Amino acid sequence: MTDDRTPPTAQGDEPEIVLDVQDAVRHYPLRRRSLREPRRSVHAVDGVSVRLRSGRTLGIVGESGCGKSTLGRLITGLETPTSGAVRVGANGTPAAAASGRGTVQAVFQDPASALDPRMMVRQSVAEALGGVGRDERDRRVDEAIAAVGLTPDFGSRYPHELSGGQQQRVCIARAIVGEPDLILLDEAVSSLDASLQAQILDLLERLQRDTGTAYVFISHDLRAVRQVSHSVAVMYLGQVVEQAPAEAFDRGLLHPYAVALRSTEPRILDDGVEPVERVVLRGEPPSAVAPPAGCRFAPRCPIVEDHCRRVAPDLVEATPGHLVRCHRPGDLTLSGVARADAGTPAEV
Amino acid sequence: MSTIAERRPPSRGVRLPRRWPVRGVVANIALSLILLYVVLAVLGPYITPFAPNQVGAGPNLSPPSSDHWFGTDALGRDQLSRVITAVRPALLAALYAVTFALAIGTVIGIAAGFLGGLWDGALSRVVDLLFAIPEYLLAILVIAVMGSGLVNASLAIGIVCIPRFARIARGSTLSIMERSFIDAARLCGRGRLWIMRRHILPNIASPLVIMTAINLSTAEAAYAALSFLGFGVRPPAADYGSMISASQQYLLTDPWVVAFPAIAFVVLVLAFNLIGDVMRDRLDPRSRTSAGA
Numbered sequence: 001m002t003d004d005r006t007p008p009t010a011q012g013d014e015p016e017i018v019l020d021v022q023d024a025v026r027h028y029p030l031r032r033r034s035l036r037e038p039r040r041s042v043h044a045v046d047g048v049s050v051r052l053r054s055g056r057t058l059g060i061v062g063e064s065g066c067g068k069s070t071l072g073r074l075i076t077g078l079e080t081p082t083s084g085a086v087r088v089g090a091n092g093t094p095a096a097a098a099s100g101r102g103t104v105q106a107v108f109q110d111p112a113s114a115l116d117p118r119m120m121v122r123q124s125v126a127e128a129l130g131g132v133g134r135d136e137r138d139r140r141v142d143e144a145i146a147a148v149g150l151t152p153d154f155g156s157r158y159p160h161e162l163s164g165g166q167q168q169r170v171c172i173a174r175a176i177v178g179e180p181d182l183i184l185l186d187e188a189v190s191s192l193d194a195s196l197q198a199q200i201l202d203l204l205e206r207l208q209r210d211t212g213t214a215y216v217f218i219s220h221d222l223r224a225v226r227q228v229s230h231s232v233a234v235m236y237l238g239q240v241v242e243q244a245p246a247e248a249f250d251r252g253l254l255h256p257y258a259v260a261l262r263s264t265e266p267r268i269l270d271d272g273v274e275p276v277e278r279v280v281l282r283g284e285p286p287s288a289v290a291p292p293a294g295c296r297f298a299p300r301c302p303i304v305e306d307h308c309r310r311v312a313p314d315l316v317e318a319t320p321g322h323l324v325r326c327h328r329p330g331d332l333t334l335s336g337v338a339r340a341d342a343g344t345p346a347e348v
Numbered sequence: 349m350s351t352i353a354e355r356r357p358p359s360r361g362v363r364l365p366r367r368w369p370v371r372g373v374v375a376n377i378a379l380s381l382i383l384l385y386v387v388l389a390v391l392g393p394y395i396t397p398f399a400p401n402q403v404g405a406g407p408n409l410s411p412p413s414s415d416h417w418f419g420t421d422a423l424g425r426d427q428l429s430r431v432i433t434a435v436r437p438a439l440l441a442a443l444y445a446v447t448f449a450l451a452i453g454t455v456i457g458i459a460a461g462f463l464g465g466l467w468d469g470a471l472s473r474v475v476d477l478l479f480a481i482p483e484y485l486l487a488i489l490v491i492a493v494m495g496s497g498l499v500n501a502s503l504a505i506g507i508v509c510i511p512r513f514a515r516i517a518r519g520s521t522l523s524i525m526e527r528s529f530i531d532a533a534r535l536c537g538r539g540r541l542w543i544m545r546r547h548i549l550p551n552i553a554s555p556l557v558i559m560t561a562i563n564l565s566t567a568e569a570a571y572a573a574l575s576f577l578g579f580g581v582r583p584p585a586a587d588y589g590s591m592i593s594a595s596q597q598y599l600l601t602d603p604w605v606v607a608f609p610a611i612a613f614v615v616l617v618l619a620f621n622l623i624g625d626v627m628r629d630r631l632d633p634r635s636r637t638s639a640g641a
Binding site: 076077099102104105106108109110113114115116117118119124127128130174178 | 533
């Protein structure tokens with residue numbers, strides 16, 4: 001797969017690739033209950049390929065357990081892939097080797113748990129600056145604390161003296177202080193309330209404009225993902241089922257799961273884009289231990305056909321920069337089933 | 349949140365010390381008692397009315413009197429002087445034993461919890477093995493190998509106490525490992541030793557301190573028991589266990605020879621025990637007992 005998610009209209013000198021995931025697989029072996037039992041494993045991430053260029057944001061959405069956080073851990077090098085390759089940085093170092101070199105940083109979901117309660121803010125931020133002289137370290141820590149909109153006196157406070165939003169700003173300061181090529185934002189705004197979310201997202205966008213850092217933004221919240229991402233990947237059961245430019249998320253979604261996800265997004269007012277019918281999926285995702293033989297979404301798909309249950313679809317490029325893993329791409333849209341002759345009606 | 353840190357008002361430049369973890373009437377009494385014992389241990393040789401090992405300082409087995417407040421023992425040694433002198437080995441034994449167990453147990457526990465996998469398996473099995481051997485049997489076994497005396501007896505008790513510290517250190521480490529600041533430190537390029545020392549150790553200190561307080565009384569009682577069996581400081585030096593054991597035949601005729609060292613010893617263990625209870629209540633309010641603040 002060779003998608004680089006740069007719009008075709010981009011200028012000739014494209015930013016360098018800072019994340020290159022090729023067919024990454026991560027299985028977690030399960031403990032056997034008896035010696036005769038075959039070895040089984042959880043297929044957390046099952047053949048994901050993505051690329052990301054400097055200064056851009058890749059959004060990853062999906063429901064709980066779809067493997068998006070595992071993908072995040074592969075990208076940060078905190079886990080090594082069972083097979084496939086994860087390369088980060090301008091010179092394509094394997095993520096596991098780059099881990100801890102300051103190439104990749106991360107901001108986690110719960111800021112209270114991401115800061116050591118016994119370390120002052122300065123100490124936490126300075127942790128990302130190993131092997132830097134004291135004077136320069138102090139200067140860069142001050143800069144980072146200022147860059148995330150905190151006053152210098154926060155440096156000598158402890159995490160429990162800070163609000164959730166302030167804590168998350170400190171985490172962001174720690175992530176940017178070492179000037180990484182790539183920052184993983186793993187549900188980074190999910191634990192904050194709506195107005196704080198907006199503030200933090202604005203902050204992240206501003207920092208990206210200033211520093212050119214690439215983001216991988218993992219969330220179950222489609223709206224937040226779409227707001228900050230240049231390109232969005234939808235994951236289902238360890239695989240990317242659709243990857244589209246952010247603009248396509250308002251009307252051009254092709255995979256029925258992505259459509260269902262988009263249709264259930266809560267809206268305050270009808271924004272006049274399209275009349276949206278909620279596509280409610282029935283049942284739970286199948287077990288990641290024994291994924292279905294055909295399309296992994298088939299058991300829950302509103303427009304499933306026999307063919308889908310037998311043959312697993314490949315991820316193919318529908319239009320430039322827009323990939324989908326479906327035998328009937330585009331047959332389910334936000335306004336219902338597009339082609340009435342296509343078979344099973346949608347469950348709406 | 350697993351810390352016992354209280355919410356404080358935002359500090360203005362100066363960081364206030366953490367609140368003293370032992371408060372309340374019971375805690376104050378216990379602390380005063382321990383302070384008294386510490387003073388006696390330090391000043392012992394200078395304040396005893398007689399030399400503790402001086403045979404015939406008074407008549408044999410004389411009851412408490414103005415000359416000999418605690419009476420004399422079967423060899424006419426002054427009991428008050430001996431009770432005061434015995435404070436030092438008693439405190440030192442508890443201190444040595446718990447310090448040793450704390451140091452070794454914490455290292456084992458953090459290593460097992462942090463490194464996981466085979467390390468955890470191996471270290472945890474060793475700890476389980478130590479736990480499985482009856483405590484006094486293990487202590488006497490250690491003494492049989494190393495010989496008796498204050499330091500050896502303390503080490504023996506320390507070895508017996510290691511599993512408790514190791515288990516609590518391992519469990520606390522595992523719960524800290526769940527927090528994402530450990531992953532953040534890894535991404536910042538911090539090595540295992542840094543993470544264990546700078547992140548894990550400070551965050552598991554509270555339960556370890558409490559475990560230390562609780563174990564002081566256990567170690568104290570264990571040392572007295574070993575001393576009673578003759579594994580403590582060498583006679584004729586004064587030691588609660590050996591004093592009780594040497595005088596037990598006079599229990600019915602001249603009870604004070606047993607009573608005074610026993611009382612001194614029991615009060616010391618009780619004081620340690622109360623401190624341990626108060627600190628445990630501070631950590632875990634659910635198991636609150638009457639010893640609360």
